Amino acid sequence: MLRPGAQVLIVGGTRYLGRLLTEACLAAGAQLTLLNRGRTADGWIGERAVRRVHGERRDPDVLRRAFDREYDAVFDMIAYRPEDVAPLLDAPLHARCGHLVVCSTTSVYAPALYQPIDEEHPRGPHPAWGEYNTGKNAVEDLALAAGATTLRPQWVFGPHDHQRLAAFPLARIATGRPVWLWHPGVARLNWTYAEDLASAFLHVALEPAARGQAYNVCCDETLTGLAFLDLCGEAVGATPDVRFFDPAALPEHLRGSRPGALRNLPLACTAHRLRHAFGWRATPMRAALDRTVRWLRESGALEAPDSTPVEEWLAARG
Ligand SMILES: NC(=O)c1ccc[n+]([C@@H]2O[C@H](COP(=O)([O-])OP(=O)(O)OC[C@H]3O[C@@H](n4cnc5c(N)ncnc54)[C@H](OP(=O)(O)O)[C@@H]3O)[C@@H](O)[C@H]2O)c1
Numbered sequence: 001m002l003r004p005g006a007q008v009l010i011v012g013g014t015r016y017l018g019r020l021l022t023e024a025c026l027a028a029g030a031q032l033t034l035l036n037r038g039r040t041a042d043g044w045i046g047e048r049a050v051r052r053v054h055g056e057r058r059d060p061d062v063l064r065r066a067f068d069r070e071y072d073a074v075f076d077m078i079a080y081r082p083e084d085v086a087p088l089l090d091a092p093l094h095a096r097c098g099h100l101v102v103c104s105t106t107s108v109y110a111p112a113l114y115q116p117i118d119e120e121h122p123r124g125p126h127p128a129w130g131e132y133n134t135g136k137n138a139v140e141d142l143a144l145a146a147g148a149t150t151l152r153p154q155w156v157f158g159p160h161d162h163q164r165l166a167a168f169p170l171a172r173i174a175t176g177r178p179v180w181l182w183h184p185g186v187a188r189l190n191w192t193y194a195e196d197l198a199s200a201f202l203h204v205a206l207e208p209a210a211r212g213q214a215y216n217v218c219c220d221e222t223l224t225g226l227a228f229l230d231l232c233g234e235a236v237g238a239t240p241d242v243r244f245f246d247p248a249a250l251p252e253h254l255r256g257s258r259p260g261a262l263r264n265l266p267l268a269c270t271a272h273r274l275r276h277a278f279g280w281r282a283t284p285m286r287a288a289l290d291r292t293v294r295w296l297r298e299s300g301a302l303e304a305p306d307s308t309p310v311e312e313w314l315a316a317r318g
Pocket of ligand 1: 011012014015017018019035037041055056057079104105106153156163165
């Protein structure tokens with residue numbers, strides 16, 4: 001567990017999951033350094049003591065500046081390719097990392113042989129995830145071999161989600177608009193609540209038993225897409241108007257486009273390993289959605305007129 005006063009470097013740290021991790025580290029009393037390009041607004045940090053190192057993450061000069069000290073833990077939020085993480089695994093930087101924890105994804109798994117998927121499930125290419133899968137797998141290969149820890153969140157939702165994975169259907173349900181699906185919505189999936197991922201980083205940090213290990217990070221509930229939408233409806237106090245359409249009926253210019261983020265991809269996972277090893281707990285889905293809705297309301301984004309060209313076309317047809 002991260003202890004107060006620990007020296008921590010976050011690579012990234014200001015957009016979404018990294019931003020929540022920054023907040024969690026500060027709440028835990030860490031001495032924090034952020035390495036990013038300085039493009040994403042970080043005014044929300046306010047007057048709190050956070051050291052900033054600005055520049056490209058692979059730039060040796062930037063890394064030299066960031067590693068002018070030894071860290072107890074380095075949290076890498078933006079390793080997408082082996083070239084991203086490799087410099088942190090080479091001497092002399094590796095010796096200054098303390099415990100390196102890398103944000104990975106459950107998209108590293110090969111198509112499901114069994115479900116729920118635990119960490120023993122084979123990693124490998126997956127047709128749904130393309131280069132994201134191969135890049136993240138190459139990162140994991142390097143990181144785990146060097147004794148780093150990798151965390152594998154699922155589809156993540158929560159405050160500050162720029163992709164609006166849950167916010168999109170939440171806003172549509174809250175404003176009485178239909179949620180369109182091009183599939184039956186029966187694939188079973190475990191979501192990850194964004195603040196639980198930050199908590200997972202804190203739980204594994206500085207734990208010798210976590211070195212060289214990977215951990216899934218997800219909520220306990222395995223939900224079909226339709227059950228997820230029902231839960232979204234409960235969280236906003238409205239009944240979801242779920243409709244189905246045939247993608248083959250879309251006009252030429254919309255072929256291949258999809259409305260919203262829900263897919264028909266089965267990805268039931270379990271985070272038992274993380275829970276049993278370090279006492280980490282997932283937030284119940286309904287409570288996590290309630291918190292997300294509260295944040296959406298407070299930021300005025302629950303009434304956002306979210307729609308995609310596919311939805312506009314479907315709505316125009318009636
Ligand atoms: N969202 C999901 O559903 C989901 C699911 C599974 C896994 N993940 C994983 O979550 C991680 C991403 O989380 P996030 O985007 O929310 O992280 P984040 O740490 O909040 O945001 C990205 C940060 O990286 C900085 N950055 C981007 N490119 C950079 C570069 N070349 N050099 C230096 N800094 C750079 C950005 O700031 P500047 O713009 O100022 O540089 C920003 O602070 C990824 O590892 C992804 O695989 C996400």
